[in-house]
Amino acid sequence: MTSSPTHPTPLVEMTDIEKHFGGVRAVNGVSLDLNPGEVVGVLGHNGAGKSCLMRILSGAMIPNGGMIKVNGRPVTISSPHDARKLGIETIYQTLALADHLDAPANLFLGRELKTRFGNLDEKRMLDEARKVLRRLNPNFHNLGDAVSSLSGGQRQVIAIARAIYFDVKILIMDEPTAALGPSETAMVADLIKRLSAEGIGIFLVSHDMHDVFALCDRVMVMNKGVNVGSHRIDEVTKDDVLSLIIKGALPDDWTPRNLEVAL
């Protein structure tokens, strides 16, 4: 399924990924891939292992086993820095913002813009931050405030901006709309469509069935660390997905939805 003629090599191929914490098998032999321009929903209960799997790809967590290929080449991702060099950008569920710093400082943290003399180029960082943040939220004005004083939505917008500002090829979004209001959520949905149209591959971790069905090309459901189902979005219903999430299996009488339609 992954090697359709339009997608000769997947962007990402994760094979048999393992992550243990003592006796807890947070990720238990999960395989998953992602093609250019594809949006893959990663679903499952709290504690199913979604964030762990995503953190392994973004270099925030070192797996106990498994293999990762990016653009067909095996890679070792042992730090967030490694992941970024491969064009993997992540919006973490925790947002990962430094509370005492302002929005531009957070946006460019770890990749600061510098002047010819190696000093921080505050002015350019502020200008760029204003541009990208306003695109996501036109009412974003308090760029000089410590991000601890901003609203949950504004903080999430900074985390999103940081992931898309740089040259992103693979975008991991771990519950990116959890703190957003309706208009910002719509903005993020538009953003996902636009980025995937540009050929960027996106993993979207979400609990919102509406978003998942509106945005994803494929869904992968995790249950207790195991991949219990990977389906094209047009072959399942919301009830099918819920059954995978809750029971870890499709309904007993399941047949692919698009087949049903054809019959």
Added chain:
Amino acid sequence: MVELVQRLRKAGAGAGLSNEAFHKLSALLTMLILVFVFAFGNDAFFSVNNGLTILLQTSVIGLLGIGLTMVIITGGIDLSVGSVLALSGTVTGLAVKAGVPVVPGMFLGILVGAACGVVNGLIITKMRITPFVATLGMMLMARGLALQLTGAAPISQLGKAFGVLGNGSLFRMVEMQENGFPKVIFPGIPYPAILLIVVAIAAAYLLRRRALGRHIYATGSNEEAARLSGVVVDRTKIMAYAMSGALAGLAGIVLMSRLITAQPNEGVMAELDAIAAAVIGGASLMGGVGTISGTMIGAFIIGILRNGLNMAGVSSFIQQIIIGAVVILAVYVDQLRSKR
């Protein structure tokens, strides 16, 4: 009291002041009140000579405080600076005694301080020992080493050149009088004070204008976020401890030069004055917050307090009680202001 601070805070916010600026302003105000009170009590307090004495006395606390500020911003602490000060000073003394010229000898001392800091940083980041314990260990080791190297005896007769850094001054003006005695027109700005200003400006530049400084703040603000953002957190911390160690070394050299004797017993509890200076200046032991200018004000508050209390004839025991109370008060006011 509580209400007053909160009301002032609100007024400050109304005037567009950030928490940080508000804290700095209140610290500055405290300092001016101190100067006023002491000057009122004693004419000699408010003189050029005494001003220079305070500058000189504050330089050691100030140098240590700058290093501690960087470490405290990363969310750490460095209890070893008082001992490292002694070790660096005695190593320099021993080197000079052994025939090494003064300037290279002093650089050696700073290097020893930086090395102690690097060891602190490695213990904290690689062995995952908490900063409190790691630097407490270094405090004992560095002091022990200084005492061992010197047999616990001071090294004196280090020569005139050794004393220049601690006792010399810039723009000193002396006029020969008709009676053949020299008359001091302007006592000059002591070298240690100049050194303090230069180091403070360099440190403030590093923290505000360089990526390393930004990473120091980020590490203390949210270490995990810094790591996920690609900041090499371990290296950032090691750099902060190395700078703290190097500045402790520099402070040791200044102090021993002033005494023209290398004293392995110097600097006991100096770390506490330096921590107090940073905290009074607004640095948060939780990390992510602190400024060099604030720490300088804090160092001067302690320097002025000690000097003024000395001149008023207050015993050193009572001084300890007062400074202890000031530190607690500063932290308390800080908590009030940052309460939401």
